[in-house]
Amino acid sequence: MSAAAAGRKKLLTLGEVARRAGVSMATALRYKKLYQDRISSEGEGRRQRYPVAAVREFKAFKNERSTKRRGAGRKKKAATKAAGTQAKGAAGGPSLLTLSSIGQQTGISYPTLQRYVRLFGDRIPHEGEGRKRRYHPDSVAVFRELRAESKPGRKPKAAAAKSPARKKRKARVAATPAAPAPKLLTLTAIGQQTGISGPTLQRYLKLYGDRIPHEGEGRKRRYHPEAVAVFRELRSRSRRGRKPKAKVAAAAKAPARRKRKARAAKVRRQPAAGSVEARLAALEAQVSLVLQKLDQPITVTLNR
Secondary structure (H helix, E strand, O other), X not given: OOHHHHHHHHOEOHHHHHHHHOOOHHHHHHHHHHOHHHOOOEOOHHHOEEOOHHHHHHHHHHHHHHHHHHXXXXXXXXXXXXXXXXXXXXXXXXXXXXXXXXXXXXXXXXXXXXHHHHHOHHHOOEEOOHHXXXXXXXXXXXXXXXHHHXXXXXXXXXXXXXXXXHHHHHHHHHHOOOOXXXXXXXXXXXXXXXXXOHHHHHHHHHHHHHHOOEEOOHHHOEEOOOHHHHHHHHHHHOOOOOOOHHHHHHHHHHHHHHHHHHHHHHHHHOOOOOOHHHHHHHHHHHHHHHHHHHHOOOOOOOOO
């Protein structure tokens, strides 16, 4: 094997270098763009290859980037801590409060606090703007004062306590036994009690609705128990009232029986359309026609 062939075997692709260095392909491409002059390679474009020593170079780039990130994180933390210390010093020592913490201390809802900030922002000691706005501890007293001055503000619990007179009234009402409310009836229940049909009850409602005690309108209408007596009175006075069941049965039994008997006799008198007599008559007519044809002389014509 020649020396050139052995050299080609030692060269690696970018993917192999990234795998050996322990970085992703995207990170290897970024290192290639950033540190092109520091990476040893051969060829250009897709045919570019890297010696084994390039793996150590990529690992060095990785460590260098990690160190930079850790340093930047430390600087950011230090800057944040310094800003917090500066804010505490500007406020006279105590830490600043958020709107949520003020709501927990005062018992005022978050939307109400925001409304106070919009209306009375110049009276509330604070620092910063927007989401970074923080409030001095003195603002808690200011928010409570605004809550007391506000018309929709709630009364203090001590002032809102029940007075002795109110307690006495409530105790007297509780001691007085409440009279049971009368149970209202539906039209169906009244029909079951009186034996009057639903259409008849509805007709009475249309004609004598002002005489029937009820509550509500439409489907929610209900009737007092006294309405049962009113419906019965209307039923007794109605000209269309039914006769007693015994009399109706006795009066209707005989005519109905006579009608059934007359109808049965009429059916028996009428011959059925497809009866045996009709078929025999049809056969006789056919036989007579055949006999008439046989009585006629038979003529034979010979063709010469």
